[in-house]
Amino acid sequence: MKVTVDVDCTPEEARAFLGLPDVQPMQQALLKQMQDRLSANLGAMEPEALLKTWLPTQVSNIGALQDFFWSQFAKAASGATGKSDPRKPQE
Template sequence: MKINVEVDCTPEEARRFMGLPDFTPVHEKYVSNILESMDKGVSPEMMETLMRSWMPMGEASMNIWRKMFDQVGGGSSSS
Protein backbone atom coordinates (compact mmCIF):
# COMPACT_ATOMS: atom_id res chain seq x y z
CA MET A 1 0.00 0.00 0.00
CA LYS A 2 1.29 3.44 -0.86
CA ILE A 3 0.04 6.59 0.86
CA ASN A 4 1.03 10.11 -0.16
CA VAL A 5 0.61 13.06 2.16
CA GLU A 6 1.03 16.61 0.93
CA VAL A 7 1.66 19.36 3.47
CA ASP A 8 1.39 23.01 2.50
CA CYS A 9 3.40 25.10 4.96
CA THR A 10 6.21 27.60 5.11
CA PRO A 11 9.76 26.53 6.00
CA GLU A 12 9.29 28.25 9.38
CA GLU A 13 6.10 26.28 10.08
CA ALA A 14 7.82 23.03 9.10
CA ARG A 15 10.80 23.81 11.35
CA ARG A 16 8.53 24.46 14.32
CA PHE A 17 6.37 21.41 13.65
CA MET A 18 9.43 19.16 13.55
CA GLY A 19 10.86 20.75 16.70
CA LEU A 20 14.02 21.99 15.01
CA PRO A 21 15.92 24.92 16.55
CA ASP A 22 15.71 28.41 15.07
CA PHE A 23 19.17 29.34 13.79
CA THR A 24 18.06 32.69 12.35
CA PRO A 25 20.20 34.75 14.79
CA VAL A 26 23.25 32.59 14.07
CA HIS A 27 22.70 32.88 10.31
CA GLU A 28 22.28 36.67 10.53
CA LYS A 29 25.50 36.99 12.58
CA TYR A 30 27.39 34.74 10.13
CA VAL A 31 26.22 36.78 7.11
CA SER A 32 26.96 40.09 8.84
CA ASN A 33 30.51 38.90 9.63
CA ILE A 34 31.07 37.94 6.00
CA LEU A 35 29.67 41.27 4.74
CA GLU A 36 31.75 43.22 7.25
CA SER A 37 34.88 41.37 6.13
CA MET A 38 34.10 42.09 2.48
CA ASP A 39 33.55 45.78 3.24
CA LYS A 40 37.03 45.90 4.82
CA GLY A 41 38.56 44.71 1.54
CA VAL A 42 39.49 41.21 2.60
CA SER A 43 41.23 39.19 -0.12
CA PRO A 44 39.74 35.88 -1.31
CA GLU A 45 42.58 34.01 0.43
CA MET A 46 41.87 35.79 3.71
CA MET A 47 38.14 35.09 3.32
CA GLU A 48 38.85 31.38 2.84
CA THR A 49 40.99 31.35 6.00
CA LEU A 50 38.27 33.20 7.89
CA MET A 51 35.55 30.81 6.73
CA ARG A 52 37.70 27.80 7.64
CA SER A 53 37.95 29.13 11.18
CA TRP A 54 34.16 29.51 11.39
CA MET A 55 33.36 26.09 9.95
CA PRO A 56 33.17 23.13 12.32
CA MET A 57 35.60 20.34 11.42
CA GLY A 58 37.76 22.82 9.47
CA GLU A 59 39.24 21.30 6.31
CA ALA A 60 37.03 18.20 6.39
CA SER A 61 33.89 20.35 6.45
CA MET A 62 35.12 22.50 3.55
CA ASN A 63 35.85 19.36 1.51
CA ILE A 64 32.38 17.97 2.21
CA TRP A 65 30.75 21.22 1.02
CA ARG A 66 33.04 21.39 -2.04
CA LYS A 67 32.18 17.81 -3.05
CA MET A 68 28.47 18.46 -2.55
CA PHE A 69 28.56 21.55 -4.78
CA ASP A 70 30.60 19.68 -7.38
CA GLN A 71 28.02 16.90 -7.51
CA VAL A 72 25.09 19.31 -7.73
CA GLY A 73 26.83 21.40 -10.37
CA GLY A 74 27.82 18.35 -12.40
CA GLY A 75 31.52 19.20 -12.03
CA SER A 76 34.25 16.89 -10.85
CA SER A 77 36.18 17.38 -7.65
CA SER A 78 39.84 18.20 -8.14
CA SER A 79 40.94 16.59 -4.87
Protein backbone atom coordinates (compact mmCIF):
# COMPACT_ATOMS: atom_id res chain seq x y z
CA MET A 1 0.00 0.00 0.00
CA LYS A 2 1.28 3.43 -0.92
CA VAL A 3 0.02 6.70 0.52
CA THR A 4 0.94 10.09 -0.89
CA VAL A 5 0.21 13.32 0.94
CA ASP A 6 0.76 16.72 -0.67
CA VAL A 7 1.03 19.67 1.67
CA ASP A 8 0.75 23.14 0.20
CA CYS A 9 1.91 25.75 2.70
CA THR A 10 4.48 28.46 3.16
CA PRO A 11 7.61 27.93 5.28
CA GLU A 12 6.13 30.17 7.98
CA GLU A 13 2.95 28.07 8.11
CA ALA A 14 4.96 24.84 8.28
CA ARG A 15 7.13 26.24 11.08
CA ALA A 16 4.05 27.30 13.08
CA PHE A 17 2.33 23.95 12.47
CA LEU A 18 5.38 21.99 13.67
CA GLY A 19 5.90 24.29 16.67
CA LEU A 20 9.34 25.51 15.58
CA PRO A 21 10.49 28.95 16.71
CA ASP A 22 10.52 31.90 14.34
CA VAL A 23 14.20 32.76 13.91
CA GLN A 24 13.72 35.41 11.25
CA PRO A 25 14.25 38.40 13.64
CA MET A 26 17.50 36.85 14.88
CA GLN A 27 18.65 36.23 11.29
CA GLN A 28 17.90 39.84 10.36
CA ALA A 29 19.89 41.12 13.36
CA LEU A 30 22.88 38.90 12.50
CA LEU A 31 22.77 39.95 8.85
CA LYS A 32 22.75 43.60 9.93
CA GLN A 33 25.81 43.02 12.15
CA MET A 34 27.63 41.23 9.33
CA GLN A 35 26.81 44.05 6.92
CA ASP A 36 28.11 46.65 9.39
CA ARG A 37 31.35 44.73 9.95
CA LEU A 38 31.88 44.25 6.22
CA SER A 39 31.29 47.94 5.55
CA ALA A 40 33.75 48.89 8.30
CA ASN A 41 36.43 46.54 6.97
CA LEU A 42 36.13 47.65 3.35
CA GLY A 43 38.26 50.70 4.17
CA ALA A 44 41.18 48.39 4.94
CA MET A 45 40.90 46.84 1.48
CA GLU A 46 41.89 50.05 -0.33
CA PRO A 47 45.19 49.66 -2.22
CA GLU A 48 46.90 52.48 -0.36
CA ALA A 49 46.00 51.01 3.03
CA LEU A 50 47.18 47.56 1.93
CA LEU A 51 50.54 48.90 0.75
CA LYS A 52 51.04 50.77 4.02
CA THR A 53 50.49 47.59 6.02
CA TRP A 54 52.49 45.27 3.76
CA LEU A 55 55.54 47.39 3.05
CA PRO A 56 58.09 48.65 5.55
CA THR A 57 57.63 52.21 6.76
CA GLN A 58 60.89 53.46 5.23
CA VAL A 59 59.53 52.67 1.74
CA SER A 60 57.34 55.70 1.20
CA ASN A 61 57.51 56.52 -2.50
CA ILE A 62 57.88 54.74 -5.80
CA GLY A 63 61.59 55.57 -6.16
CA ALA A 64 62.35 54.11 -2.76
CA LEU A 65 60.24 51.07 -3.60
CA GLN A 66 62.17 50.55 -6.82
CA ASP A 67 65.50 50.89 -4.99
CA PHE A 68 64.28 48.41 -2.40
CA PHE A 69 63.43 45.83 -5.07
CA TRP A 70 66.72 46.40 -6.92
CA SER A 71 68.67 45.89 -3.72
CA GLN A 72 66.84 42.62 -3.12
CA PHE A 73 67.57 41.49 -6.68
CA ALA A 74 71.20 42.54 -6.26
CA LYS A 75 71.53 40.50 -3.07
CA ALA A 76 70.05 37.46 -4.79
CA ALA A 77 72.23 37.92 -7.88
CA SER A 78 75.43 38.47 -5.90
CA GLY A 79 74.80 35.32 -3.90
CA ALA A 80 74.24 33.26 -7.04
CA THR A 81 76.73 34.77 -9.52
CA GLY A 82 79.04 37.01 -7.50
CA LYS A 83 77.86 40.24 -9.19
CA SER A 84 77.09 43.14 -6.90
CA ASP A 85 74.54 45.29 -8.79
CA PRO A 86 72.53 44.14 -11.82
CA ARG A 87 71.91 47.80 -12.85
CA LYS A 88 75.61 48.55 -13.43
CA PRO A 89 77.07 47.69 -16.84
CA GLN A 90 79.37 44.73 -16.96
CA GLU A 91 83.10 45.44 -17.36
